[in-house]
Amino acid sequence: MKNYTTDQIRNIALVGNSGSGKTTLAEAMLFEGGVIERRGSVEQGNTVSDYNEIEHQNKLSIFSSVLYAEYNDVKINILDNPGMDDFVGATITSLSVADTALMLLNAQNGVEVGTEIQARHCERLKKPLILVVNQVDHDKASFERTIEMASERLGKNNVTIIQYPLAEGSNFEAIIDVLMMKMLKYPKDGGKPEILDIPASETEKANALHNTLVEKAAENDEALMELFFEKGTLSMEEMREGIKAGLIHRNLFPVFVCSAKKNIGVNRIMEFISHIAPNPAEVPGMLTTQDEEIRVDANAPTSLFVFKTTLESHIGEISFFKVITGKVTEGMELTNNNNQGKERFNQLFVTAGKNRIKVTEMVAGDIGSTVKLKNTKTNHTLALPSVNYTFKPISYPEPRYRVAIKPKNEADEEKLGDLLNKAHQEDPTLIVEHSKELKQTIISAQGEYQVNILKWHLDHVHKIETELFSPRIPYRETITKVAAADYRHKK
Template sequence: MQAVQPDKLRNIVITGHAGCGKTMLSESLALTMGVVNRLGSIDEGTTLSDYSADEIQKKHSLNTSLIHGFWNEQKINIIDTPGLLDFHGDVKSAMRIADTVLITVNASTGVEVGTDAIWEYTREYYKPTMFVLSKLDADRASFNETIQQLKDHFGHLVTPIQFPIEEGLGHHVLIDILLMKQLEFTPDKPGSMTVSDIPDLYLKKAEELHQQLVEAVAETDESLMNKFFEEGNLSEDELRTGIKSALVTRTFFPVFCTSPLHLIGTERLLNVITNICPSPIERGPEHGICTLDDTEKLLQPDPQGPTIAFIFKTMSEPRVGEVSYLRVYSGHLESGHELIDVQTGQLEKPGQVYTMLGQKKIPVDSLLAGDIGMVVKLKDAHTNDTLADKGTSCRISPIIFPDPMLATAIIPVAQGDEEKISTGLHHLHEEDPSFTIEHDAEFNQTILKTLGETHLDTIISRLQAKFNVKVDIAAIKIPYRETIRLAASSQGKYKKQSGGRGQYGDVWVRLEPLPRDTGFEFASEVVGGVVPTRYLPAVEKGLRESILSGVLAGYPVVDLKAVAYDGSHHPVDSSEFAFKIAASMAFKSAFDKAKPFILEPIYALQVYAP
């Protein structure tokens, strides 16, 4: 397969709430482009993008997957993403390297939680964004209600480009107000779109919407605005050019109509992608960071420039090892190309370079600037790493993954599997950086922090499938603390005589409460040498060991002061050991008298209401 020039590339990420039709939209686009000869099925586990065992079992996308095809002599890279919020780490990584975002919205359910979250990601990354209504053939589909919801949530810049003649069963005709034509599709037949004049019954509505479209596009560009004021209209080419520019500047968000399961609207959507969505060149340069002085550097998508590529996804495959999904931002990438991992300085020499069709790898000679693909046999480069020619000191800004929301302790089912768990989680984290692993030293617990229960279940099942280790989940132990309300004193006396030299230590200790977050303080008020100075460090050590495990429930003791103020000693039998034990005895006795109680941790909580 020949390398594709940047101006002939379109990089599209398909996003949306879970179950809104993203995978079937990807599937229908692939079929229409001739990539496959039949439409895959989610229920049967035969789609291009949901090919892993856990995706087939759960009937949900759990990973980013790549599909590509050609349309109008342009290569379209389609990135299908999960819809479940638990896997939005993949959504953010895919959006990071795409040039246009398609937000799929179920016309039966409208704007959902995932839709809002994805919109915020598009704002964060400043990505050109289009909305695609799906499932317009469903019983409860409502075009008008969904458009109104989109405008209410995302503003007046949301503008429909099409409307359906009918919704629900029988839906197969669209009125396109950019073309000002009627588009008719034969259900389930790719390439069946026929274009005709708009029937009189729908002409008035189409003209009104067309006028709104012209005004909306004209407002985004001064020259178009002047042309509109002079002539009262814009040509189709002017509208198309204006929409493309407005997409890049996020001043226009068009809405298109589809029913992917029956291939309705997908042929027109492919024309839109090639004619309106920006190429890497039209999208503009990538903002890189110079590692020498942390200054910003603009990276042009020039195949003749220095090679700079960004790894946005790492996965492990049987018999292959780690594979790295990347986008080339400058220069070109080919097998055996000597590169430097800018983050680590490690020399990397990629093996075969591929472009992807779901799980199918298609070898290519090289990837040019702007293209997306996969490489094998990188030694130590992972997600968020930048690969570049030697001497290039520029890196791509990293993906900022969503913060985990669910924390769970995990324990091995079989004793001795702790190391296998640690190794397995380390490898899984390289594939999915959106979860984190922590070790709680206080309770010796491994804490897994994920984006939700489904995310947690998936990690645990992958741990078993890939590394043959089973774990159970357990409650995270709460880090309670013990302290006192009142001051109290007590004597600790350790005396032992069993022939020969004995043991003798005697100390009086007073415990005093301290303000919160003060910790522990030790002081000595001993006078007259009743407790020799050389034994006071042993007294302090005994007290400090005692606060590690409180009297009430064994939790650490905080916020008190321990004062040694009296005692006695034996000139022969006293020792550091004896005074350490005596101090511990005095502490426990005084603690009981000081009205001890348990402190609960206080956590700061931030609530975001979209």
């Protein structure tokens, strides 16, 4: 793989309700980006992103995965995420290092519960938002209803149409693009479209949407606004600048349409990402523990942030990082600013699910992984000695579910403790504590499903049988006042 510069990198987190099509879209993007020669499917359990057995069994994403595609001389790092709220920790991790969120809306259902929850995390983390109405090929798809819901719930003034489908359902094959002011007509098996003139029947609607888009693009830049008043329109270059500014300020959430499954519309979304989505240096930087903002900058001394750790059999710990400043090269020695330890980067990888591609260097803004770091954990900062800051750890929602766990066989107690510590490393929203007072090991988590998945791993992968049960209530938390409750036993 070639060495990319900061302006050639895009970090995109895929978000959206479970089942909206994130993993399927990621697969299509990998195909369009030349990483794979054949598209797998979630049903067949052969996508690059959902590579864990438990994901195949459940036919849904449980872990986030780091992928990439090369398109238009740009490296698009794609962070695919689970949609279920129990696994929101993974989504928050990805959003923390992404520079743009790509939110999928399922055209069958419009805005769903998960859509709103994740939109709030995007807002809190100030991430630019691209909306993609997916599954437009589905019988029950309604672009219009989806857009109505999106405008109502995500911001009437922000949701801005760039594309709409000419027809929906099984007839979906053409997209009217009001930025290009062209019609994109896709072959049966998707891929590259024919670029055609907008049919006469659509010109009025397309012109109106184009004008709204131009105004919206001009709104974010005074110079563009003046140009717009002078000329009554903007050039493609000016439009791109205005839309990018709108994205960064979260004033403009551009809307695209696609069928991830049929690979219709996907290449145009990648085109937009490569031309208009901000590069890592164009968005706000990371905060340090002293609340100092460090912007992505290739010319500053090297610093990087470890945002995720996974454990894989035969390999051990894989540390995923984002380079924030300078560059990291193979063989480089960096200091861990959290514990002052030294770490050598013997190998650098770009990852696509479980596949790793060796590279020799990575520049500020890029996302990569390495193995066999000695004493570095998630949320740690690694840097050259001249860097004295430490990045702020990612913060996660408070636990909402609590359960006690014990091994069926007492002899497994130590092994269980060890595995639970590892589980916390992989998913920081799983918090494990051993309560001496209660003589119990308590897991605090985001939800029951999350704990069941953990149990499945303990039982099936690590072959240690466990039992879950309700934790005892510590004495000091027992009822201290009488509550008036009206409880009626129903038969």
